[in-house]
Amino acid sequence: MKILFHIFSDRLGGYEIQLALLGKALQAAGHSLSLSCPKGPVRKLFPTDEIIDAEISDAVLDRLCPDLVLTLRGPIARVARLAKKRSIPVIWFCGYRPSLLPDFAYWRGLLPGLMDHVFVPSDWLCTTVRREIPDISVSTLPCAVNANLFNPIRERSSLRQALGFTEKQPLIAYAARLSTHKRHGDLLQALKLTERLLPDAGLLLLGWTSPTDAAFWDQLHCQILELGLEKRVRFVTALPEAVPEFLSAADVFVSPAQNEALGCALLEALARRLPVIAASPVGCESLIQDSRCGLTYPVGDTNALARCLLRLLDSQNLRDQMGQRGLQAVKQFHTVENTQDHFLQTADHLLSCVAACSNHAASLI
Structure with missing residues (x-):
């Protein structure tokens, strides 16, 4: 699987470290990992196949042809729209932002129809999101420790x-x-x-x-x-x-x-x-x-x-x-193995849905 991580950030917080642990585990399992728009210390966290300093664009996606886009920070809506034009599944790893609770207006306008899946770091936040925005697919991606x-x-x-x-x-x-x-x-x-x-x-x-x-x-x-x-x-x-x-x-x-x-x-x-x-x-x-x-x-x-x-x-x-x-x-x-297993199960499900949609579209031609 070719995965494009989009992290438009120079912050070195807990969620960057979580994704770094996940990225290392995915690479060890034989998956290809590219990193877009990291800045500062974030660059050193990921042992990637390729680091792309440019923002995600049509040209970048056409060159890389990723199977999956995982976005964390930055212009996530624009990135998602570019990926959706190519039927590439998009996952948002939503690190917690205090300003998002309890006002979910931002989420309601962004998530349905744009993000294929949302990962949140705790069951508490997952339950809250499901209650407030029942139309989106969301699950807990457990935080992990070494x-x-x-x-x-x-x-x-x-x-x-x-x-x-x-x-x-x-x-x-x-x-x-x-x-x-x-x-x-x-x-x-x-x-x-x-x-x-x-x-x-x-x-x-x-x-x-x-x-x-x-x-x-x-x-x-x-x-x-x-x-x-x-x-x-x-x-x-x-x-x-x-x-x-x-x-x-x-x-x-x-x-x-x-x-x-x-x-x-x-x-x-x-x-x-x-x-x-x-x-x-x-x-x-x-x-x-x-x-x-x-x-x-x-x-x-x-x-x-x-x-x-x-x-x-x-x-x-x-x-x-x-x-x-x-x-x-x-x-x-909360081991890295738990995080990796859940991520791959979700990714495989999304890719299966994309393949099924593509086959259905081809049968109509």
Whole structure:
């Protein structure tokens, strides 16, 4: 199968990494992969057969003759229309955008009749889309983690020392891009609320920034100073692929983000045997509740978040139990093999539909 990945982006976020994992698996299985319009670090993620710097056009599609187009970011509607002129199936991998919920007007105008299938990263978002736009084909393409994350954690003590934390110090971790809807401030407030019972608890913030994030970082830094947390909080600029190593130093992972579909860092934390705390509603809510690998709380409720932190940091036994259950859940549902199998099943179905339509059209001539 010849697959054209269209990623008009210079962002290196979780969904780019998910597609990179999928792309590597597809190539290993013998499929041809071309990449259109990557910029910056995204180019280095994909071991492709060909990288096309130009935007997708009639000429590009006629030269490549792909069996399938998979689009992530950029002018996805224009790309889909060009592909549909040639009866090439189009799949949209929809990474979560806060502005799309709960207003589905954009989706209703774009998806029916244009996208053959939509992949979303969580069952929660899939159920919501099916309810709001029943006329489109949508399914969950499970986010995945590398199998090497399942290996036992090593060098925890030296990593903590390098970060400025002691071995016995309770340590909370959060990995996310600096953005308002990620709600870093909620976690800072909750940490302050635990101060009486956990005066030495530390917070490790892992993130990646761009020039547009400078104002938000200044705001966050001021909040740290106002709360008197400057000695307990560390911020490490880390690209997504470096996050799992740093997570090895933590005791608990927290995701206070609002309307997160399914954070890749959360899955990486589970693969590292960390219990997780996540704001609700969230895409990982069913995973957390079904596997009993963590706790949830109402988004923005810093008192509830503080109670969750106290409960987990007070019990090594509970953390170990939840961490082990989380690891098993990720191994069962969120491996690259699961993602690849579901993608290929969907792609084969779409190609079969195209072939059937072509045969029917030929019989009418």
